[in-house]
Amino acid sequence: MPSVYDIKPTFQNLLRPITRSLAQAGVTANQVTVAAALLSAAVGACIYFNPLARWPLFLLPAFLFVRMALNAIDGMLAREHGMKSRLGAVLNEVGDVVADTALYLPFAFVPGFSPWLVVVISILAIISEMTGVVAVQIGVARRYDGPMGKSDRAFVFGLFALLVACGVPRGAWLHYALWAVLGLLVVTIWNRARRALATSPDSAGR
Incomplete structure (x- = not known):
């Protein structure tokens, strides 16, 4: 099944001139990573402390685009400008999990969103990222x-926020959509674990 991740190379090409300018200005990959996590926490706090307001929901889609750009930039700074480090x-890994949790968990307090579904989705999101990282421990690339x-x-979640902020009635569609996200996260965890095992050096002996 296709993923938004598939368009990453094209997005990186668009951001390469900005990345080059940041590197020349002395900005490091780690600084960009930390900035993305802190900004994510700030936006999540806006939603948490203003669950009835629309403006934090309008803010989220715009910020998610910025965060995606920052994530691409920190990776290119590390790979293409000699800034890789342990x-x-x-x-990078911890920052992504912190940012995701900070951005999406506050939706549990927004009317119309099932609190327990949002919490389970947040937990499964963490597990899916950890499953991708665990692949490295068995000798294959991060999944x-x-x-x-x-x-x-x-x-x-950007789409959810935009629809709700624009006044789309919150009803059964939102509940079913959250269930769909939960189910797709389970499939994601399965796919990452299965493909990591399939490509591991000792997979032939299994």
Whole structure:
């Protein structure tokens, strides 16, 4: 199943001139990673403290696009400008999980969203990212398989926020949509685990 992650190379090409300028200005990949996590926490706090307001929901889709750009930029700074480090690898993975949780968990307090579904989705999102990282421990590349990876979750929650902010009635559709996200996250975890095992060095002996 296709994923928003598939358009990443095209997006990176558009951001390459900006990345080059940041590198020349002395901005590091780790600084961009930390900035993305802090900004995510700030936007999530806006939703949490203003669950009845529309403006934080309008803010979220715009910020998710900015966050996607920052995530692409920190990766290119690390790979293409000699900024790879062990600390950067840790910050990248932890920062993504912190940012996702900070952005989406506050939806549990927004009227119309099922609190328990939002909590379960947040937990499964963490598990899906950890499953991708665990692949490295068995000797294969970090897995980014969909259909509900980080970029896909950003698209879906950004769409939810925009629709609700625009006044679309909150009803059964939202409940079913959250169930669909939950189900796709389960499939994502399965896909990442299965494909990591299938490509591991000792898979032939299994």
